[in-house]
Amino acid sequence: MSLLRFDDVAIHLGGREILSPTSFAVQPGEFVCIIGPSGCGKTTLLRAAAGFVAPSAGAVLRHGEPVAGPSREVAFVFQDYGRALLPWRTVEGNISLALEAAGVPPAERRARIARVLDTVGLAQHAAKFPVQLSGGMQQRVQIARCLAQQPELMMMDEPFGALDAMTRESLQDELSRLVRDSGLTVLFVTHDLEEAIYLGDRVIALRANPTPANPSLAAMIEVPIPRPREQLSAKEHPDFLRLRRELYRFLEYE
Numbered sequence: 001m002s003l004l005r006f007d008d009v010a011i012h013l014g015g016r017e018i019l020s021p022t023s024f025a026v027q028p029g030e031f032v033c034i035i036g037p038s039g040c041g042k043t044t045l046l047r048a049a050a051g052f053v054a055p056s057a058g059a060v061l062r063h064g065e066p067v068a069g070p071s072r073e074v075a076f077v078f079q080d081y082g083r084a085l086l087p088w089r090t091v092e093g094n095i096s097l098a099l100e101a102a103g104v105p106p107a108e109r110r111a112r113i114a115r116v117l118d119t120v121g122l123a124q125h126a127a128k129f130p131v132q133l134s135g136g137m138q139q140r141v142q143i144a145r146c147l148a149q150q151p152e153l154m155m156m157d158e159p160f161g162a163l164d165a166m167t168r169e170s171l172q173d174e175l176s177r178l179v180r181d182s183g184l185t186v187l188f189v190t191h192d193l194e195e196a197i198y199l200g201d202r203v204i205a206l207r208a209n210p211t212p213a214n215p216s217l218a219a220m221i222e223v224p225i226p227r228p229r230e231q232l233s234a235k236e237h238p239d240f241l242r243l244r245r246e247l248y249r250f251l252e253y254e
C-alpha cells in the first residue's frame, strides 16, 4: 500500500484554484521531488500532504486512511533556518523541543539527540546556539531535529535554497546518504531542476494557473540514474542530461 496518495486532490485558496485535481502515489522509502514555477502550489501541496490544508475536493490518504490533520509521523524542514530554529535554545535544546512535546523520556531524548547529531556531523556543536553556526550547519540542525522525531515522512520545502553552491552540494550528498541509511520517505520541493533530478527517484512538475486542458500535474518522471550518486558522474549521465532538457523546456514555457 502507498505511504501517501493524492486521489484527485483539488485545493482552492482565497477563491482561486491553486491545485487542480491531482493524483499520484508515494511508496515507502521513495524520494519524490516537486518542481514548478513560483506560485504553482508546491508548498500548498506539501501542506496538504501533511494535513495542514484540507483539500476542496478529492482525498489525501496515508496508508489508505484519509489524513485528518497534522501527525507526528510527518516532519518539516524549511528553507528559512533563521526562523525555523529557536535562537535562545542550543543545538541540543532545539532538537529536544519536539521530543519533549512528544513526551519522549529524558534518557531516550539524550540518546536520540546524540545519535542524530552524530549522523549530521554536529556532535561537537551540541552546546552552541544557532547564531554561532553557519547556514549549512543550521540546516543540518533542522534535519537532525527532523530525524530525531523518527517520522516516516520528511517534508522539505526548498531546504537548500538559501545556501551557497558548495554547501548545497555537500548537503545534497549528506541527505542522500542519510535517507538511504534510514529508509525515510521524502517529499522535497525545489526550484532547481538539477537538484530535483540529482536527489529524486521521481520528479513531479507542477504548472501554475491550471485549466482543465492544462492541469496542475504537468509531468511525472522517473529518474533511472543508479545510486549512490556522485555529483560529477551523475550530472554527466545521459539520463540526467535528457531529463534536464525535458524539465528545462517545461519550466521555460510555463
Ligand SMILES: Nc1ncnc2c1ncn2[C@@H]1O[C@H](COP(=O)(O)OP(=O)(O)OP(=O)(O)O)[C@@H](O)[C@H]1O
Pocket: 013, 014, 018, 036, 037, 038, 039, 040, 041, 042, 043, 044, 045
Ligand atoms: N492561505 C492562503 N490564502 C490565499 N492564497 C494562498 C494561501 N496560501 C497560498 N496562497 C496562494 O497560493 C498560491 C500557491 O502558493 P504556494 O506557496 O503553494 O506556491 P509555491 O509553488 O510554493 O511558490 P514559491 O515557489 O514561490 O514558494 C500563491 O499564489 C499563493 O499566493
